[in-house]
Amino acid sequence: MAAVQTRRRFGGGDLNGFLGLVVDNLSILAFLATALIGIFGFPADIVYRRMFPGTALGVLLGNLAYTWMARRLARRTGRDDVTAMPLGLDAPTSIGMALLVLGPAFLAFRQGGMDADHAAEATWQLGMASLVVMGILKFVLSFAGAWVQRSVPRAGLLGSIAGIALVLMGFLPLIEIMRVPVVGFAGLGIVLYALVARRRLPFGVPGVLAAFLVGVALYYGLGPMGLLGTGYHAPAAWQWRIGLPWPSLGFVTGLPYTVAYLPLILPFGLLMVVGGINVTESARAAGDDYPTRDILLVEALATLVAGVCGGVAQTTPYIGQPSYKAMGARSGYTLLTGLVIGLGGVFGYLSNLVELLPIAVLAPILVFVAIGITTQAFEATPLRYAAAVVFSFFPAISRMLAIKLGDPSIVDPAHYAALYGANDHGISALAVVTILGNGFIITSMVWASFVVAMIDGQIRKAAGIVLLGAVLTLFGVIHSVDPTGSVYLPWQLADGARAMVWQFTAAYAALAAVLALLSLQRESRLN
Template sequence: MAAPMASRRRFGAGDLNGVLGLVVDNLSLLAFMATALIGIFGMPADLVFRRMFPGTALGVLLGNLAYTWMAHRLAARTGRQDVTAMPLGIDAPTTIGMALLVLGPAFVGYRQAGMDAMAAGEATWRLGMASLVVMGVLKFVLSFFGAWVQRTVPRAGLLGSIAGIALVLMGFLPLVEILRVPVVGFAGLGIVLYALVAKRRLPFGMPGVLGAFLVGVILYYGLGPAGLLGTGYHAPAGWQWRLGFPWPSLGFVQGLPATLPYLPLILPFGLLMVVGGINVTESARAAGEDYPTRDILLVEALATLVAGICGGVAQTTPYIGQPAYKAMGARTGYTLVTGLVIGLGGVFGYLSNLVELLPVAVLAPILVFVSIGITTQAFEATPLRYAGAVVFSFFPAIARMVAIKLGDPSIVDPAHFAALYADGTHGVSAMAVIVILGNGFIITSMIWASFVVAMIDGHVRKAAGIVALGGLFTACGLIHSVQPIGSVYLPWALDVASQSLVWQFVAAYAALAAVLLLLSLDRWNVRRA
């Protein structure tokens, strides 16, 4: 019998942990977007904070409200009081990609065409809105096929792909930021591990994330002004109220023509979010919450669409880590409060101040914990015999992390990137391989894990078919794109050198598929004891 809704705890210490973790995740991405657009490309700060932030934050608000309602509905249907809502927020890979590969370069191009800074910023903003609408429409259409993908791809492929993201992008990269201000970050990380991994009680029953946050802030603002943190301390700017209302607008219509050169980037961004949404739904199901895949994807798509129409430039996505939030004790209150904090912050402008006030070293420890939880689940929720497939699926994410963190302009500048191919004494240079392996890494991880699972189960012909599918994806750049920015293409439209690279990687998949077909013959297809 379902428990009465009134008897269910609406908000507790675990939800406070969840709020801090989810708010921190969104704040860190907003901070990156602002730093890139304002600091690197010189876009007017007022336009970023008053135009782009409010619409983006509105998508987070609406998505989290919908996921909160879905969690209450699931709790009412099952009679359980421990249901944890699916977290939703701004997507990390596409926010980084939109800022560095679409919005920033577009703004520079408008400036070089003779526009003043504000006019160029307005045009860039409309491009960002249109990009979100395009991604939202694509996600809406594909959401109706999500359940089929979930039934087709083995759990090791779904969970392994997001565990790779968690380990290296949500875990290792924040750890680097923590150790850039080690006195602050490492203390906070230790408290998170003490409270949430070792499951020890903090004084006065304080939630672990809150304890880590308070200690980090005290250390940062206590030691920093005295010069005891070296170059890790930066004095905050004064508080400013930056009001901005996310009114619906047809500005995206004006921006649609400008999206055409960027469609090879924009469409894969949307596709990856559908794949990621399927994966995180499977992750929640493994943790005990059976949310309908189609509904999770539809909410994601509609939140992105509304955000784009109302001025947002960064798409929303259900976050990986629902089991980690469940382990914190978060239930349904944390998504409701997070949505309100982020959504209202975009309107009243305090998000921009928080972005400027809170250092990454204070915010990052919770991300490391979430990455630990996700990676652990990938092994706990799949049979032990598939552990090798899960581990194998990590490698594309590691390649993506290396390409991001090196920070070498030759990795993203096409002129320099082309020279990398010539540097290889024997075949393709190692640097080019790293970037190519990392492009499309989520789908690559799913394919790699899936064909290994098929081999483990003795379905060698099926494994050959999965590998052949990988070859088709490689041919058009959906995975292993030879373009430095990871865009898709028609292989015959590339220059000769790039075509040569594409066909080498396609041939590699074809060769492996042929080998597996030979091994599938009855006389060979016997598993060792």
């Protein structure tokens, strides 16, 4: 009996599932650290000793809970093929937190006169508070999942997250791949061969593991010989960075800092609720019937606890449960993943792995996930709504352009004051890029939603959605004219900024009026 029980808990595919899930989480942690330390100059010690332990704790707790749920389901049904729901760090929002919230906030604190250590401390507290806010939102919405799905069209929800995936999670890591192309492109090719083309690798080696091994071999084989140019950096000495994720009230200090970032933070949480509903349905279709509310509550509480204990990136159930089931994984892989990631955050070996593994080795995994998320936005949405999905990508593209051209929250404010004043032939193009990118997630939802309503012939509903966009624009929730993207009361702005607020708000109001008039005509549709 004991042997049978062991087989049920640790299936033959658990090792493959474990490797895939660990590498996914490690890739996200690596990008988080690389972005904060390499791009924004964040102190490494804060990232590795304070942010990583709490973040990893969320992965540990969530995977332990999902492991227990899988074993409970197996006992109840008498089946030995139950596969646990995989849980890990959410890639789009984790990358979004690094590039859109934490990094810009750190530089803004520095510009405000703080030294690096105090700015890093304040940024860490902002990250904690952001997770607490998202955790509370997800907890509340876990009891209203059906209402959320009814209120926002799938094209708006999936289109907005696909926009993040395409430009932040796909394009930016692709740049990192091509910075060390010999290493990164080979790994990307293997990932595409095994996971997109679905071709079998020699000896049945999992695609993620193969790409990982080939990338490491090329990096450490060619790098010391000088064949990678400046792309190779000798690994740092191994060190134990012990960091216990103790509960802290630091998030309370960080709560006031979150106000400027609520247009990003709240949609991040909302997207995970809808994503959790979708992955639960996916698992149910694969034969494992988990209670949707339980799945949502676990990840909400994991995010909340991670935030209180110093984490800065939220957890989420992964969409690939049927894939893990197909490879033979049961509940052992989530248990092992939780322990390895959770203990790695405490004892510091995750930071050493991140330093040993260049982003060019890990980035192909992120690009593959980005492709999968973007593809799903079209596959899971009826074909007639494809235009709405595509339309929702444009605000995310604007945000990416703002990041690559020089994030407005970290560039000299005088520069943007002059930029906003250059209106001889309308608002300057770069100012439009900045304004369109601010609040881009909510903008994507609004844009896709009103296009879906028009496609369905609900013109008055479309006018109402556009009118809601006007209200959100008025207060900077979307299209904030503040370079940092913060919300405001429009009558408190300077004259030039207030004039742009009225222009963008009036644009939405004018479109709402046009749609309201069009709704009065007799229903007709072109062939």
